[in-house]
Amino acid sequence: MHLHKFEKVWLIFGMGSLALFLVILGFAAFWKGTHPQSHIETIDPENVEAHDSFKPENLGLREVADGKYIVNIVASAFNYDFGMDADGKPVKKIRVPKGSTVLFQITSKDVVHGFQVAGTNVNMMVEPGHVSRLETEMKNVGEFTVVCNEYCGIAHHQMFATVEVYE
Amino acid sequence: MMNPLKIAKQDARLYMSFMYVTFASLLVGGLMGLLQTLARSGKFTLPFNINYYTILTVHGVILGLVLTTFFIIGFQFALMGKTVGISDKQRKAGWWAFWLMLVGTVMAAVTILVGQANVLYTFYAPLRAHPAFYIGLALVIVGSWVAVFTNFRQLYVWKKANKGQKSPLLAFMVVINMAMWFIASLGVAASVLIQFIPWSLGYAETINVLLSRTLFWYFGHPLVYFWLLPAYMAWYAIIPKIIGGKLFSDSLARMSFILLLMFSIPVGFHHQLTEPGIDPTWKFIQVVLTFMVVIPTLMTAFSIFATFETTGRRLGHKGLFGWFKHLPWKDVRFLAPFIGMVAFIPGGAGGIVNASHQMNSLIHNTIWVTGHFHLTVATTVILTYFGIAYWLVPHLTGRRLTPRLNKLGIIQSIIWTVGMTIMSTAMHIEGLLGGPRRSNFSTYAGGDQVQSWIGYQMAQAVGGTILFIGIVLMVYIFIQLAFFAPRGVEEFPIAEEEVDAEPTPKLLENWYLWIGITIALILFAYTIPVFDILKHSPPGSVPFDWPIGRY
Numbered sequence: 001m002h003l004h005k006f007e008k009v010w011l012i013f014g015m016g017s018l019a020l021f022l023v024i025l026g027f028a029a030f031w032k033g034t035h036p037q038s039h040i041e042t043i044d045p046e047n048v049e050a051h052d053s054f055k056p057e058n059l060g061l062r063e064v065a066d067g068k069y070i071v072n073i074v075a076s077a078f079n080y081d082f083g084m085d086a087d088g089k090p091v092k093k094i095r096v097p098k099g100s101t102v103l104f105q106i107t108s109k110d111v112v113h114g115f116q117v118a119g120t121n122v123n124m125m126v127e128p129g130h131v132s133r134l135e136t137e138m139k140n141v142g143e144f145t146v147v148c149n150e151y152c153g154i155a156h157h158q159m160f161a162t163v164e165v166y167e
Numbered sequence: 168m169m170n171p172l173k174i175a176k177q178d179a180r181l182y183m184s185f186m187y188v189t190f191a192s193l194l195v196g197g198l199m200g201l202l203q204t205l206a207r208s209g210k211f212t213l214p215f216n217i218n219y220y221t222i223l224t225v226h227g228v229i230l231g232l233v234l235t236t237f238f239i240i241g242f243q244f245a246l247m248g249k250t251v252g253i254s255d256k257q258r259k260a261g262w263w264a265f266w267l268m269l270v271g272t273v274m275a276a277v278t279i280l281v282g283q284a285n286v287l288y289t290f291y292a293p294l295r296a297h298p299a300f301y302i303g304l305a306l307v308i309v310g311s312w313v314a315v316f317t318n319f320r321q322l323y324v325w326k327k328a329n330k331g332q333k334s335p336l337l338a339f340m341v342v343i344n345m346a347m348w349f350i351a352s353l354g355v356a357a358s359v360l361i362q363f364i365p366w367s368l369g370y371a372e373t374i375n376v377l378l379s380r381t382l383f384w385y386f387g388h389p390l391v392y393f394w395l396l397p398a399y400m401a402w403y404a405i406i407p408k409i410i411g412g413k414l415f416s417d418s419l420a421r422m423s424f425i426l427l428l429m430f431s432i433p434v435g436f437h438h439q440l441t442e443p444g445i446d447p448t449w450k451f452i453q454v455v456l457t458f459m460v461v462i463p464t465l466m467t468a469f470s471i472f473a474t475f476e477t478t479g480r481r482l483g484h485k486g487l488f489g490w491f492k493h494l495p496w497k498d499v500r501f502l503a504p505f506i507g508m509v510a511f512i513p514g515g516a517g518g519i520v521n522a523s524h525q526m527n528s529l530i531h532n533t534i535w536v537t538g539h540f541h542l543t544v545a546t547t548v549i550l551t552y553f554g555i556a557y558w559l560v561p562h563l564t565g566r567r568l569t570p571r572l573n574k575l576g577i578i579q580s581i582i583w584t585v586g587m588t589i590m591s592t593a594m595h596i597e598g599l600l601g602g603p604r605r606s607n608f609s610t611y612a613g614g615d616q617v618q619s620w621i622g623y624q625m626a627q628a629v630g631g632t633i634l635f636i637g638i639v640l641m642v643y644i645f646i647q648l649a650f651f652a653p654r655g656v657e658e659f660p661i662a663e664e665e666v667d668a669e670p671t672p673k674l675l676e677n678w679y680l681w682i683g684i685t686i687a688l689i690l691f692a693y694t695i696p697v698f699d700i701l702k703h704s705p706p707g708s709v710p711f712d713w714p715i716g717r718y
Contacts, residue, residue, distance in 0.1 A: 002418070002669045007469050014465040022455055025524050034525045035447035036440045042705035077714040092612070111711050112291050112376065114532050118601025118616060123441055123528045127376055128293065129705025130443040143614050149532035149603035151287050153294065153714025154220050157609035 037124050037134045043107055045128035048074055053105050053131075059083030061094040069096055073106040075113040075126050077152050078159040080106075093162040096138055100165075103135040114149035117163050125150060138165045171249050171661055178248050179563040181261045183649070185241025186560060188269065189234050189552075190645040196230035197638035199223070204590070204631030207624045209608040218716065219607040220285040227288030228279060233272050235394045235544070236307065238552050240264065240314045242397055243341040245559060247318055249659055250335035251325035257317050264313035271306025274299050285715040287605060289383060290363070292374045295710035297717070298367040305359050308352050315345040333671050336417055337404050337661065343424045344396040346682060350689070351389035351432055358382035366710060373707025377444045377700050384435035385693065392431035392460075394544050396424070398551035401504060402471055405555070408660035409500050412478030415470040417664055418671040423463035423470075425675065429685050430459040433692030437522040441531045444703070449696040450524065456692060457522045464515065471508065499576030500568075500660075503554035506584055507547040514542035517595065532605075535598020538591045546587050550580065553641060558657050560648040567655035568648065575644050582637040590630025597623035 003011070028034045048054040053072045060083030061071050071094060074081040082091035096102055106115050106126050113126040119142070124132040148159035174182075199222040205211040206219050213219060244261055247253060253261070277299075278284045284296035290304075322338050334342075358379050365371040403420040407413060414420070436453035439445055479490020495501045517539040520526045530536060557576055561568050568576075598604070602620035611617045674680070712718065 002416070004473065007419075007466075007473070010469050011462070011465060015462060018458060018461050021519075022458060025454065026451065029447070029451055029524050036450065036524065036528055038443060038445055038447040038450065040444055040446065040699070040703055042444070042703060044706045045708060046706070077711070111294050111708075111714055112380075114603070116532065116601065116603065118603075121528050123531050125439075125442045125532075127380075127443060128708045129376060132443040143612075143616065145601070145611050145614065145616050147601070147603045147606075147611060149606075151220070151291070151605045153711075154218055154285060154716045155714075156220070157606040157611075160609075160611040162612045162614075 037132055039131060039133050041131040041133075042129055043131055045107070045109055048107055048109055051107070051131070054107060056083065060091050061096070067097070067100045069100055069102045071102060071104050073104070073115070074109055075106055075115065075148070075159075076109040077111055077113075078148070078155040080115075080146065080148075080159065080161045082161060093164060095164045095166060098138060098141050098165050098167055101135060101137050103133065105131060105133045107131050111152050112150050113152045113159070114147070116147050116149045118145045118147055120144060123149070138163075141165050141167055171659065172252050174245065174248050174563065174659070178253055178258060179565075181258055181265065182241050182245040182248070183560070183563050184265050185237045185244070186556070186563075186645075186649070188272070189238040189241065190556075190642055192229045192234035192237065193638055194642050196226050196234060197635055199226035199229070201631050201635040204624075204628040207606075207608045208628035209610075209621060209624065210628070218282060218285060220287070220715070221279060221282055223605065224279050224285055224287050225276070228275060231288050231390075231544070232304075232307065233276075235548075236311055237268065239344070239393065239397050240268075240311060242552075242555060242559065243318060243344065244314070245563070245659075246337045246341050246400070247321045249661070250338045251321050253321060254324070257321055260313055260317040260320075264310045264317065267310030267313060268307050269310075271303045271308075271310060273303070274306065275303030278303060282716055285717075289387070291383075292363070292366075292376050292379045293708035293711050294715050295367050295712050295717070296715070298364060301359050301363045301367055305356065305364070308356050308359075311352065312349060315349045318342060318345050333417075333673075334676060336414070336420060337400060339421060339676070340396065340400045340404070340424050343428050344393060344400075346678075346685075347389055347396070347428050347431055348393045350682075350685065351386045351393070354382045354385035355387075358386075373709055375700075375704050376708050377442070377704065378697075380439065380442070381435065381445075381697065381700060384438040385432070386435075387438060388435050388457075389431045391540070391544065392427055394548045396427060397555075398504070398507065398548050399424070399427075399467060401551050401555055402467065402508065404662050405660050406471070406501065406504055407474045407478065407662035409498065410475065410478050410495055411482060412474050412662070414662045414664045414668070415474045415477070417668060418675060419466060419470055421671065421675045423466045425681050426463040426466075427460060428681060429688055430456060430463075432685065433688045434460075434522075436692075436696070437527070440524065440527045444700065445696060446699060449692075449699075453692055454522060454524045456688070458519075497573075497577065499573050499580060500554055500557050502577055503557070503580045504551040506580055507550035507554070510542050510546035510550070510587070514539065514547055517542065530598050532603060533598035534594045534602045534604040537604045538594025538598060541587060541591045541594065546583070546591075550583060553579070556645065557648070558660065560645060561652055561655075561657035562659045564649050564652075565654055565656070566648060566652035567657050569652055572644055572647055572652060575640065579637055579640045579644065582633060582640065586630045586633030586637055588630070590627050590634060593623040593626035593630060597627075 108126045108128045116123040144163045146161040284300035286294045286296045366374045434457040436450045437457045476490045484490045484493040
C-alpha cells in the first residue's frame with residue numbers, strides 16, 4: 001500500500017506520541033500505583049452485615065491512626081448509610097482535617113449506585129455483590145458533595161451526603 | 168471502477184421507510200432532550216407528572232439506538248443498492264428487517280412511555296423493566312441482523328458475478344460496519360436473551376450484574392463506531408465528489424476501516440474503569456487497545472484534508488490556504504459534514520481523557536461524558552447524517568435540493584453549531600466541577616459547589632432550546648425534501664479513483680484474515696477477565712422494580 005511521504009511523517013509522529021502517552025499511563029498505573037479501584041472482593045448483597053466493615057456499628061467515619069481514617073458506607077436506593085450519630089440520627093456529613101488520608105469502603109444492598117466525592121478523585125461504581133474501596137488524601141479545605149452518579153431509580157438525584165475538610 | 172447503478176422506485180421506497188423513522192425519532196427524541204434540559208435548569212417542572220427518568224430513557228433509546236440504527240441501515244442499503252445492486256429477494260429481506268425493527272421499537276417505546284421501563288438506555292441490572300422492553304430491544308437487534316446478512320449476501324452475489332474485481336469501496340465499507348455490528352451485538356443479544364428476558368419474566372431468580380454490564384459494554388463501545396463509520400463512509404467516498412475532487416486513496420480508506428473493525432470491539436472495559444470487580448491489569452490492556460483507534464483516525468484526518476487541498480489546487484486556487492478558502496462553504500452537503508469534522512477534534516480529545524486509565528476517575532459519570540458524546544455522536548455523526556440526507560432523500564424521492572432548502576440547511580447547521588457549543592461546553596465544565604450526569608434537578612445538600620453546577624445547567628437549557636429549534640427546522644427540511652420539493656434529479660455523489668491510482672492490494676479484501684484477527688483480539692481481551700468474573704461471582708441479584716416506580 002502506497003503512503004504519501006507527508007502522511008508517513010504524520011503517522012509516525014502520531015503513533016510516536018500515542019506510544020509515549022501509553023507509556024506514561026502504564027508507568028503511572030503499574031509503578032506509581034494509580035490504577036482505578038478494583039479489589040475483586042465479593043459480598044452477599046442480601047447480607048452485607050456479615051462483612052465486618054459493614055456491620056451497623058462499624059458504619060461511618062473512624063480514625064484508625066493519627067491522620068488516617070476509614071469511612072464505611074452502605075448504599076441503597078436512595079440513601080448512603082453512614083451510621084448513626086450520638087443522638088441516634090442518621091449521619092449525613094463527615095468531617096476530616098486537611099491532609100488526612102481517608103479510605104472509603106462501600107457496597108450496595110440493592111441496585112447499582114455511584115459514589116463520587118465531587119471535586120476529588122474519589123469516584124467509584126458501587127455494585128451489589130462487590131466491595132468498592134479507594135484511599136485518598138484530602139488536600140483541600142472545603143465542603144464536598146457526595147453524589148450518587150449512577151442512575152439507581154426515580155429518586156436517584158436525592159441520594160447525597162457531604163464531606164467537610166477543615167483546616 | 169464500475170458505473171453506479173440506478174435505484175429503482177420500489178428500492179427507494181424501502182430506503183425511504185428507514186428515513187421516515189429516522190426523522191420521526193429525531194423529533195420525538197429531540198423534544199425529550201429539550202424537556203430534560205429545561206427540567207434540570209430548575210426553572211421548569213415537567214407537565215402531567217411526567218417522570219424525568221422516563222423522558223431520559225426515551226431520549227437515549229430513541230436517539231441512541233433507534234434513530235442511528237434506522238438511518239444507518241437505510242443509508243447502507245442505499246449504498247449497496249447503488250454500488251452492487253439489490254435483488255427482489257434481498258429487497259424482501261430488507262422489508263423484514265424494517266418491520267422487525269419497527270415492531271421492536273414500538274414495543275420498547277410504549278413500555279417506556281407508560282412508565283414501565285425507567286431504566287435508561289443502558290438498562291443496568293438489577294433494576295428490572297417490564298419484559299416487553301427487553302423483548303422489544305431484542306427484536307430491534309434481530310431485525311438489524313436480517314439487514315446484516317442481506318448486505319453480506321448483496322456483496323457476495325456481486326463478487327460472484329464480477330470475478331477478480333475488487334469490490335466497490337462503499338460496499339466494502341458497509342460490510343465492514345455490518346461485520347462489526349454483528350460481532351458486537353452478539354454480546355448484548357446474549358445478555359438480553361439469556362440473562363434479562365428469563366429473569367424479568369421470573370424464570371430465573373437472580374442475575375449476574377457484573378457479567379451483564381460487561382456484555383453490555385462489549386457491545387456499547389463498538390456501538391459508537393457503528394454510528395461513526397457511516398459518517399466516515401461519507402467523508403472518504405462522498406464528500407470528495409461533492410467538492411469536485413477524487414478519492415484520495417482506495418487502499419488507505421479500506422485499511423482504516425479494517426483497523427476500526429479490529430480495534431472497536433476488544434475495548435469495552437474503558438467504560439468500566441471505576442468498577443470494583445475487574446482486574447486492573449485487564450482494564451489497562453483494554454485501555455491500550457482502545458487507543459489503537461487513534462491510528463485510523465489520524466489516517467482519516469490526513470486523507471480528508473489532503474483531498475481538500477489537492478482538489479482546491481487542481482481547481483486553480485493559489486496560495487497557502489487558497490484551497491481552503493474556496494471550499495464550497497455555501498453547499499450544505501459539504502458544510503454540515505465539515506462542521507461535524509471540526510467537532511470531532513474536541514470530541515476526540517475529550518475521548519482520550521475518558522479512556523485514560525486514571526484521568527477517567529475525574530470525569531466518570533459526570534455530565535462531562537454527556538457533553539463529550541453530544542460533540543461526537545450528536546454533532547460529528549448527526550451533522551454528517553444530515554449532510555447525507557440533503558441529497559439522499561431527494562435522490563430517492565425524485566426531487567431536488569432547491570437553493571432555498573440548501574439555504575435553510577445552512578441556517579440549520581449554524582443553529583446546531585451555536586446550540587451545541589453552548590450546551591456541550593457547559594456540560595464539559597460542569598462535569599469537571601463534579602456535576603453528575605443522568606440526574607434530575609437537585610440542590611443536594613446545598614452549598615457553593617452545587618450552586619456552581621446549577622448555573623451551567625441553565626446554560627444547557629439555553630443550548631438545548633436552540634438545538635430544538637434546529638431539530639424542528641431539520642424535520643421541516645426533511646418533509647420538504649420527501650414530499651414537496653420540485654421534481655427533478657438529485658445526484659448520488661460517489662467519488663471516483665484517480666485515473667493513475669495505484670492498484671489496491673488484494674490482501675485488503677481477505678475477509679478471513681481480518682475477521683480472524685478481530686476475533687483473536689476479542690478472545691485475547693475478554694477470555695481471562697470473563698472467566699475471572701464468572702469464577703469470582705458473588706451471589707446473584709434479585710430484581711428490583713420499586714426504585715423505578717414499578718409496583
